[in-house]
Amino acid sequence: MSKSKVVLEQVAEHKVRELLGQVDTASFPDRWGPEVVVHAYDPKTGVRGVLVVDNTARGPGKGGMRIAPDANARQVFGLARTMTWKCALADLPFGGAKAGIRADPFKSDRIALVKSFARSIAPYVPSRWISAPDMNVGEKEIEAFVNEVGDLRAATGKPEHLGGIPHETGTTGFGVEVAIEAMLERVQGQVPIPKSLHDVRIAIQGFGNVGSELARFLCAKGARVVAICDYWSGIYDENGLDFAKVSKFAYAKSEAQSVGSCKDAKKIHCNDIFEVDCDIFVPAAVGNAITMETVHRLKAKAIVEAANNPTAPDAERILHRKGVLVLPDLLVNAGGVIGSYAEYKSKTADEAFALIDSKIRENTKIVLDRSLDTGTIPRIVAMDIAMERVAEAMS
Numbered sequence: 072m073s074k075s076k077v078v079l080e081q082v083a084e085h086k087v088r089e090l091l092g093q094v095d096t097a098s099f100p101d102r103w104g105p106e107v108v109v110h111a112y113d114p115k116t117g118v119r120g121v122l123v124v125d126n127t128a129r130g131p132g133k134g135g136m137r138i139a140p141d142a143n144a145r146q147v148f149g150l151a152r153t154m155t156w157k158c159a160l161a162d163l164p165f166g167g168a169k170a171g172i173r174a175d176p177f178k179s180d181r182i183a184l185v186k187s188f189a190r191s192i193a194p195y196v197p198s199r200w201i202s203a204p205d206m207n208v209g210e211k212e213i214e215a216f217v218n219e220v221g222d223l224r225a226a227t228g229k230p231e232h233l234g235g236i237p238h239e240t241g242t243t244g245f246g247v248e249v250a251i252e253a254m255l256e257r258v259q260g261q262v263p264i265p266k267s268l269h270d271v272r273i274a275i276q277g278f279g280n281v282g283s284e285l286a287r288f289l290c291a292k293g294a295r296v297v298a299i300c301d302y303w304s305g306i307y308d309e310n311g312l313d314f315a316k317v318s319k320f321a322y323a324k325s326e327a328q329s330v331g332s333c334k335d336a337k338k339i340h341c342n343d344i345f346e347v348d349c350d351i352f353v354p355a356a357v358g359n360a361i362t363m364e365t366v367h368r369l370k371a372k373a374i375v376e377a378a379n380n381p382t383a384p385d386a387e388r389i390l391h392r393k394g395v396l397v398l399p400d401l402l403v404n405a406g407g408v409i410g411s412y413a414e415y416k417s418k419t420a421d422e423a424f425a426l427i428d429s430k431i432r433e434n435t436k437i438v439l440d441r442s443l444d445t446g447t448i449p450r451i452v453a454m455d456i457a458m459e460r461v462a463e464a465m466s
């Protein structure tokens with residue numbers, strides 16, 4: 072086949088995929104949803120976006136709004152569905168939804184994009200959808216969104232002066248810490264990890280919002296965080312890292328600011344994080360971190376999923392066979408959305424943290440009780456519970 076034909080076919084395939092992503096929403100409904108798919112187009116500004124409200128049986132659909140050049144209905148639907156299960160498992164009176172504005176965030180006026188999108192989807196907010204920050208959407212864009220809709224209930228993740236409880240306060244990382252504590256309490260002896268938080272050795276992949284806040288909460292409780300890495304490099308200390316010394320390397324945006332620049336611990340390659348001798352490994356960076364390539368390098372006896380989708384299904388089956396406990400993202404990283412619910416109910420930040428603590432503690436216990444009693448993978452148990460709750464609300 073000629074080179075030009077190959078290129079043409081690739082272009083055609085790309086076009087078909089793009090079109091499918093945008094218009095073929097009829098191919099994905101099932102018994103759970105989606106209930107509404109809105110393709111927004113503002114002819115004045117040329118702004119395009121999509122809102123997917125997946126399921127509102129338990130309450131208005133909750134989910135963030137992202138600005139991304141590849142945002143399409145299929146992708147947004149997948150994210151909305153995840154929110155349906157996450158909110159149900161957290162036992163919040165919310166359904167699942169998500170929105171994507173299709174634009175290059177670095178070449179556009181984000182505030183103008185959000186305002187235009189807000190006008191298009193205003194009839195669905197906040198009865199069917201309550202927005203929140205997501206990729207390339209922060210509290211400034213959320214402020215513009217609620218102002219344009221004219222209703223503070225239209226979104227969470229607002230700035231503090233509008234009653235917001237920003238994720239930057241560490242709600243998600245705090246929830247992960249609670250999940251670790253609850254797991255240790257419940258598994259006592261059934262998984263070969265030390266019983267006390269003071270004795271376990273923890274390695275964290277990712278030192279941004281979730282990873283660094285988690286490290287902060289763990290160290291404050293006297294846990295031993297032995298390794299941390301970010302995109303560029305990592306550090307290791309078998310006696311436990313001193314958070315006060317490493318905290319200034321959190322949220323690095325370049326190699327020069329990376330955690331490996333910390334002189335108070337041994338520098339490691341970022342990929343060496345998988346081989347660190349530890350009891351608990353926390354992926355808190357990207358999806359698909361634990362794959363068939365990396366799974367065999369892990370020494371931990373428990374994986375606590377702080378990132379979304381960090382473990383590939385094949386790798387999870389291997390871990391289960393080896394007796395490694397995998398606490399699923401659906402359960403572990405719900406601190407952010409529980410904090411959002413607290414904001415929606417006009418609660419204070421302290422009340423939000425108390426709610427995250429009680430919900431994640433209780434849900435971790437429920438999931439592990441069923442999982443350890445039946446030998447079922449915790450993710451399957453978590454999904455079953457979420458589905459039972461949504462099905463009950465639908466009936």
Ligand code: NAD
Binds near residue numbers: 281358377
């Ligand atoms: P972030 O951008 O603040 O931090 C990500 C960190 O991961 C950074 O330290 C970055 O350097 C590091 N990283 C990126 N690629 C890496 C790689 N290949 N190897 C090692 N480290 C790498 O992001 P965040 O908000 O902390 O989110 C982390 C994960 O948690 C994401 O999967 C996100 O979807 C999920 N999550 C976040 C929240 C929240 O409230 N922020 C809530 C739920 C789930």
